[in-house]
Amino acid sequence: xxxxxxxxxxxxxxxxxxxxxxxxxxxxxxxxxxxxxxxxxxxxxxxxxxxxxxxxxxxxxxxxxxxxxxxxxxxxxxxxxxxxxxxxxxxxxxxxxxxxxxxxxxxxxxxxxxxxxxxxxxxxxxxxxxxxxxxxxxxxxxxxxxxxxxxxxxxxxxxxxxxxxxxxxxxxxxxxxxxxxxxxxxxxxxxxxxxxxxxxxxxxxxxxxxxxxxxxxxxxxxxxxxxxxxxxxxxxxxxxxxxxxxxxxxxxxxxxxxxxxxxxxxxxxxxxxxxxxxxxxxxxxxxxxxxxxxxxxxxxxxxxxxxxxxxxxxxxxxxxxxxxxxxxxxx
Amino acid sequence: xxxxxxxxxxxxxxxxxxxxxxxxxxxxxxxxxxxxxxxxxxxxxxxxxxxxxxxxxxxxxxxxxxxxxxxxxxxxxxxxxxxxxxxxxxxxxxxxxxxxxxxxxxxxxxxxxxxxxxxxxxxxxxxxxxxxxxxxxxxxxxxxxxxxxxxxxxxxxxxxxxxxxxxxxxxxxxxxxxxxxxxxxxxxxxxxxxxxxxxxxxxxxxxxxxxxxxxxxxxxxxxxxxxxxxxxxxxxxxxxxxxxxxxxxxxxxxxxxxxxxxxxxxxxxxxxxxxxxxxxxxxxxxxxxxxxxxxxxxxxxxxxxxxxxxxxxxxxxxxxxxxxxxxxxxxxxxxxxxxxxxxxxxxxxxxxxxxxxxxxxxxxxxxxxxxxxxxxxxxxxxxxxxxxxxxxxxxxxxxxxxxxxxxxxxxxxxxxxxxxxxxxxxxxxxx
Numbered sequence: 001x002x003x004x005x006x007x008x009x010x011x012x013x014x015x016x017x018x019x020x021x022x023x024x025x026x027x028x029x030x031x032x033x034x035x036x037x038x039x040x041x042x043x044x045x046x047x048x049x050x051x052x053x054x055x056x057x058x059x060x061x062x063x064x065x066x067x068x069x070x071x072x073x074x075x076x077x078x079x080x081x082x083x084x085x086x087x088x089x090x091x092x093x094x095x096x097x098x099x100x101x102x103x104x105x106x107x108x109x110x111x112x113x114x115x116x117x118x119x120x121x122x123x124x125x126x127x128x129x130x131x132x133x134x135x136x137x138x139x140x141x142x143x144x145x146x147x148x149x150x151x152x153x154x155x156x157x158x159x160x161x162x163x164x165x166x167x168x169x170x171x172x173x174x175x176x177x178x179x180x181x182x183x184x185x186x187x188x189x190x191x192x193x194x195x196x197x198x199x200x201x202x203x204x205x206x207x208x209x210x211x212x213x214x215x216x217x218x219x220x221x222x223x224x225x226x227x228x229x230x231x232x233x234x235x236x237x238x239x240x241x242x243x244x245x246x247x248x249x250x251x252x253x254x255x256x257x258x259x260x261x262x263x264x265x266x267x268x269x270x271x272x273x274x275x276x277x278x279x280x281x282x283x284x285x286x287x288x289x290x291x292x293x294x295x296x297x298x299x300x301x302x303x304x305x306x307x308x309x310x311x312x313x314x315x316x317x318x319x320x321x322x323x324x325x326x327x328x329x330x331x
Numbered sequence: 332x333x334x335x336x337x338x339x340x341x342x343x344x345x346x347x348x349x350x351x352x353x354x355x356x357x358x359x360x361x362x363x364x365x366x367x368x369x370x371x372x373x374x375x376x377x378x379x380x381x382x383x384x385x386x387x388x389x390x391x392x393x394x395x396x397x398x399x400x401x402x403x404x405x406x407x408x409x410x411x412x413x414x415x416x417x418x419x420x421x422x423x424x425x426x427x428x429x430x431x432x433x434x435x436x437x438x439x440x441x442x443x444x445x446x447x448x449x450x451x452x453x454x455x456x457x458x459x460x461x462x463x464x465x466x467x468x469x470x471x472x473x474x475x476x477x478x479x480x481x482x483x484x485x486x487x488x489x490x491x492x493x494x495x496x497x498x499x500x501x502x503x504x505x506x507x508x509x510x511x512x513x514x515x516x517x518x519x520x521x522x523x524x525x526x527x528x529x530x531x532x533x534x535x536x537x538x539x540x541x542x543x544x545x546x547x548x549x550x551x552x553x554x555x556x557x558x559x560x561x562x563x564x565x566x567x568x569x570x571x572x573x574x575x576x577x578x579x580x581x582x583x584x585x586x587x588x589x590x591x592x593x594x595x596x597x598x599x600x601x602x603x604x605x606x607x608x609x610x611x612x613x614x615x616x617x618x619x620x621x622x623x624x625x626x627x628x629x630x631x632x633x634x635x636x637x638x639x640x641x642x643x644x645x646x647x648x649x650x651x652x653x654x655x656x657x658x659x660x661x662x663x664x665x666x667x668x669x670x671x672x673x674x675x676x677x678x679x680x681x682x683x684x685x686x687x688x689x690x691x692x693x694x695x696x697x698x699x700x701x702x703x704x705x706x707x708x709x710x711x712x713x714x715x716x717x718x719x720x721x722x723x724x725x726x727x728x729x730x731x732x733x734x735x736x737x738x739x740x741x742x743x744x745x746x747x748x749x750x751x752x753x754x755x756x757x758x759x760x761x762x
Contacts, residue, residue, distance in 0.1 A: 046414055056410045150508075150547065159511045160402060160426060160449050160462040244403045245430040247462050250511065251399025297412045303395050304368065 070233025574599025
């Protein structure tokens with residue numbers, strides 16, 4: 001009797017782990033990083049939780065987390081958007097240019113939102129309308145926006161531009177404000193992702209588009225809406241990216257799409273999207289990624305080794321979380 | 332599950348091994364924000380900095396600068412590397428420098444191995460307009476020693492002289508976009524003006540084919556370039572951009588395809604210790620001239636940081652006075668150019684800015700003959716394979732340089748230090 005109960009318990013544990021394996025791995029990874037860096041930085045006479053390092057950590061994590069929260073919607077569709085970095089670069093540039101020209105950050109934000117929504121609508125609908133992988137349209141946008149950025153900076157005649165001192169950006173450098181905005185964004189996107197049909201249909205499309213379509217769901221509409229959520233998140237992230245230094249450059253945002261992807265994977269996001277997509281992946285992954293970036297130098301790991309270690313951890317997480325039958329890369 | 336635990340434990344061990352021992356008690360840590368992350372030049376800088384730091388009682392930590400000089404990227408990288416014992420920063424990029432200095436107001440910062448356009452760019456009225464120009468108002472910013480010629484005009488004229496000396500009759504130029512590298516456009520103009528002046532009296536004028544080709548950080552396009560009017564029979568391409576990366580491979584390919592002049596040669600800047608490339612440098616090779624900063628010039632930022640940290644700043648440090656002779660910057664004749672580049676141990680000093688923050692030329696290495704290329708490969712630290720060898724091959728040992736450090740020699744002067752660091756040339760490796 002005891003043996004049967006024991007076997008049942010083992011089976012239950014196995015099933016639970018099978019269902020929540022990626023969550024356990026991602027949260028476990030984060031907790032491991034927290035514990036490891038708390039101990040090891042202490043041995044070095046430093047603390048990763050000191051006010052200055054905590055500020056550095058929050059500053060490091062905020063932009064990636066803001067982008068990743070929006071990107072969860074896209075990844076839940078089974079898609080990915082490689083134009084994220086270039087979009088952030090363009091919005092940061094426009095925030096500076098329009099802000100300087102008008103003297104109003106609000107006007108600049110609204111202009112960026114309008115452009116972001118247009119890009120989002122085109123990006124989200126192109127794949128379905130033109131019968132191609134959605135990632136292709138984002139590649140096109142990445143190239144177009146790169147060209148636009150080059151033209152803008154060529155015409156300005158410099159590689160860096162900064163916001164006029166008249167526009168106060170100190171709020172965007174305050175850790176408490178960063179945390180507050182992230183929490184608000186998480187709550188709002190979380191509401192739409194978990195409690196409205198926008199999120200449910202997005203995950204359903206990621207799980208099985210054919211079945212979702214045959215259930216009467218307007219695929220184009222519910223593919224476009226996630227991109228609009230992402231657009232808003234990207235403009236928010238751009239505000240903090242630009243506000244961090246009060247400047248933008250022709251290279252602002254370069255590689256951000258990879259940061260988002262790495263963060264989501266570290267956070268346990270299933271690459272094929274679907275019903276197992278979780279918003280928490282964005283924050284957990286971004287935090288883990290930033291903890292490594294901030295913690296490793298403190299404990300004396302040489303810079304070139306930090307890349308190696310981060311790559312090794314990424315590889316391990318991918319091997320653990322993505323080796324699923326029928327699993328596919330986002331497209 | 333067992334596998335997972337095993338992987339986690341392995342990672343813990345790896346991290347434990349990778350973590351360096353706690354830094355020894357000393358004067359603190361100096362961060363080197365490096366725009367290089369590999370190669371002989373990078374290896375030498377790291378070795379040389381560590382050697383000097385050890386002698387002076389500091390530690391040095393390398394921080395990779397943002398690959399695109401993005402302000403936020405540089406700030407983030409410095410913040411991530413910053414620990415409580417950091418006292419100085421040697422920066423080879425200027426993006427976000429003002430933000431770094433505002434974040435850490437007690438940090439001593441000195442520039443090296445870059446033009447620092449974001450700091451020193453001026454408008455027509457002479458006012459500084461760069462996004463990081465604010466650092467010039469800060470006492471903790473100690474100035475800049477650049478990457479060879481600070482002046483684009485001087486660079487253009489130097490290349491023009493090489494074209495003249497080599498007897499090339501048909502040349503073209505390549506630059507990076509002006510918004511990213513304004514010096515290239517100035518250099519190109521200086522080059523053309525110099526050639527035009529030469530042509531006024533030359534029996535056989537030199538033809539510069541078309542305007543400068545702007546390379547958008549991509550290699551010369553073999554599909555179009557050689558088919559444009561006059562490019563197929565060029566004698567020489569002058570690359571103000573990083574020609575070893577962006578011109579040389581294309582030229583090799585074009586020669587192999589037979590779509591350009593077989594005897595065409597390249598004049599450009601930078602240094603690459605790729606054996607195949609270095610074997611192709613010399614009088615009768617594909618690369619006829621390289622211009623680069625003297626490697627030992629890195630003594631200058633270390634000495635400046637040390638002087639500031641130790642509270643022994645040079646008595647003649649210009650401070651708010653114009654210290655350097657701006658006249659030296661106007662290198663507008665062959666005699667002056669040759670005197671500065673080839674003969675003078677002084678190098679070419681740039682004009683001090685109005686706030687007295689010196690923006691200096693580094694020692695300049697002109698590698699324009701087979702002997703010089705061989706000297707660099709065989710005798711300089713660039714051919715070395717370990718730290719001892721690198722330091723041993725340098726033109727200055729600690730004993731040679733120590734009297735230029737204010738913390739070691741209270742009588743050391745800023746001017747002597749600067750002249751010393753500008754005195755290193757490729758000829759030093761030929762002795």
